[in-house]
Amino acid sequence: MTDSKIISQDILDSVVDTLADKGWIVDRSIFSAEDIARLREACLADWEQGRFHEAAVGKGMQQDRRIEIRSDSVLWLEPGRGGEAVQLYFDRLDQVRQAVNRSLYLGLEDLESHFAVYPRGAFYKKHLDRFRNDDARTLTAVLYLNQDWPEDAGGEMRLYLDDTCVRHLDVRPEAGTLVLFLSDRFWHEVLPAGHQRLSVTGWFRRRLGDLSW
Ligand code: OGA
Numbered sequence: 001m002t003d004s005k006i007i008s009q010d011i012l013d014s015v016v017d018t019l020a021d022k023g024w025i026v027d028r029s030i031f032s033a034e035d036i037a038r039l040r041e042a043c044l045a046d047w048e049q050g051r052f053h054e055a056a057v058g059k060g061m062q063q064d065r066r067i068e069i070r071s072d073s074v075l076w077l078e079p080g081r082g083g084e085a086v087q088l089y090f091d092r093l094d095q096v097r098q099a100v101n102r103s104l105y106l107g108l109e110d111l112e113s114h115f116a117v118y119p120r121g122a123f124y125k126k127h128l129d130r131f132r133n134d135d136a137r138t139l140t141a142v143l144y145l146n147q148d149w150p151e152d153a154g155g156e157m158r159l160y161l162d163d164t165c166v167r168h169l170d171v172r173p174e175a176g177t178l179v180l181f182l183s184d185r186f187w188h189e190v191l192p193a194g195h196q197r198l199s200v201t202g203w204f205r206r207r208l209g210d211l212s213w
């Protein structure tokens with residue numbers, strides 16, 4: 001690993017402190033413009049080759065395509081299979097995982113991630129990321145790949161900051177913005193996108209079965 005691949009300790013400390021304090025953070029320093037440009041290229045190349053599929057809701061037997069809930073398309077990613085840009089994404093987020101585990105004891109074990117493309121008009125209605133039949137998803141990480149996202153293009157992620165969904169924060173899906181939040185606590189939605197909207201969404205998972213011990 002070269003130095004440019006290592007996230008500075010100051011940045012990791014501030015991410016961990018903010019997560020401990022609020023349960024969410026919007027970061028713009030972990031990924032550089034160049035990293036994002038390469039990820040966007042990789043995402044678009046896969047998209048143009050028709051490798052995406054329409055996203056579903058739920059997991060396992062309960063998985064279902066629900067166009068009235070979400071209308072994006074996704075491509076699942078795997079570390080070690082997908083080129084340098086994708087590997088860099090996994091390497092960086094693994095540094096975040098380790099820092100979070102050291103300080104917050106969340107016991108995060110791995111990261112499942114997909115590219116997502118929201119065609120013009122696509123959205124994802126208000127939801128929580130933790131499945132009803134699987135509570136492994138613990139920390140959500142959404143990274144946006146859209147350069148110069150127009151002010152009036154919509155497509156914000158609306159992150160509700162309390163259980164009653166009164167206070168919220170709208171995050172523009174602008175290149176390099178990374179949002180982390182606790183998967184079981186924060187309701188969120190994607191407002192209809194006025195333009196094609198690209199992102200990488202990941203979930204840090206803790207070991208399954210912990211609850212049964
Ligand atoms: C998701 C999701 C948010 C976004 O894929 O579960 O909520 O801003 N994505 O893309």
Ligand code: MN
Pocket residue numbers: 127128129188
């Ligand atoms: Mn979500």
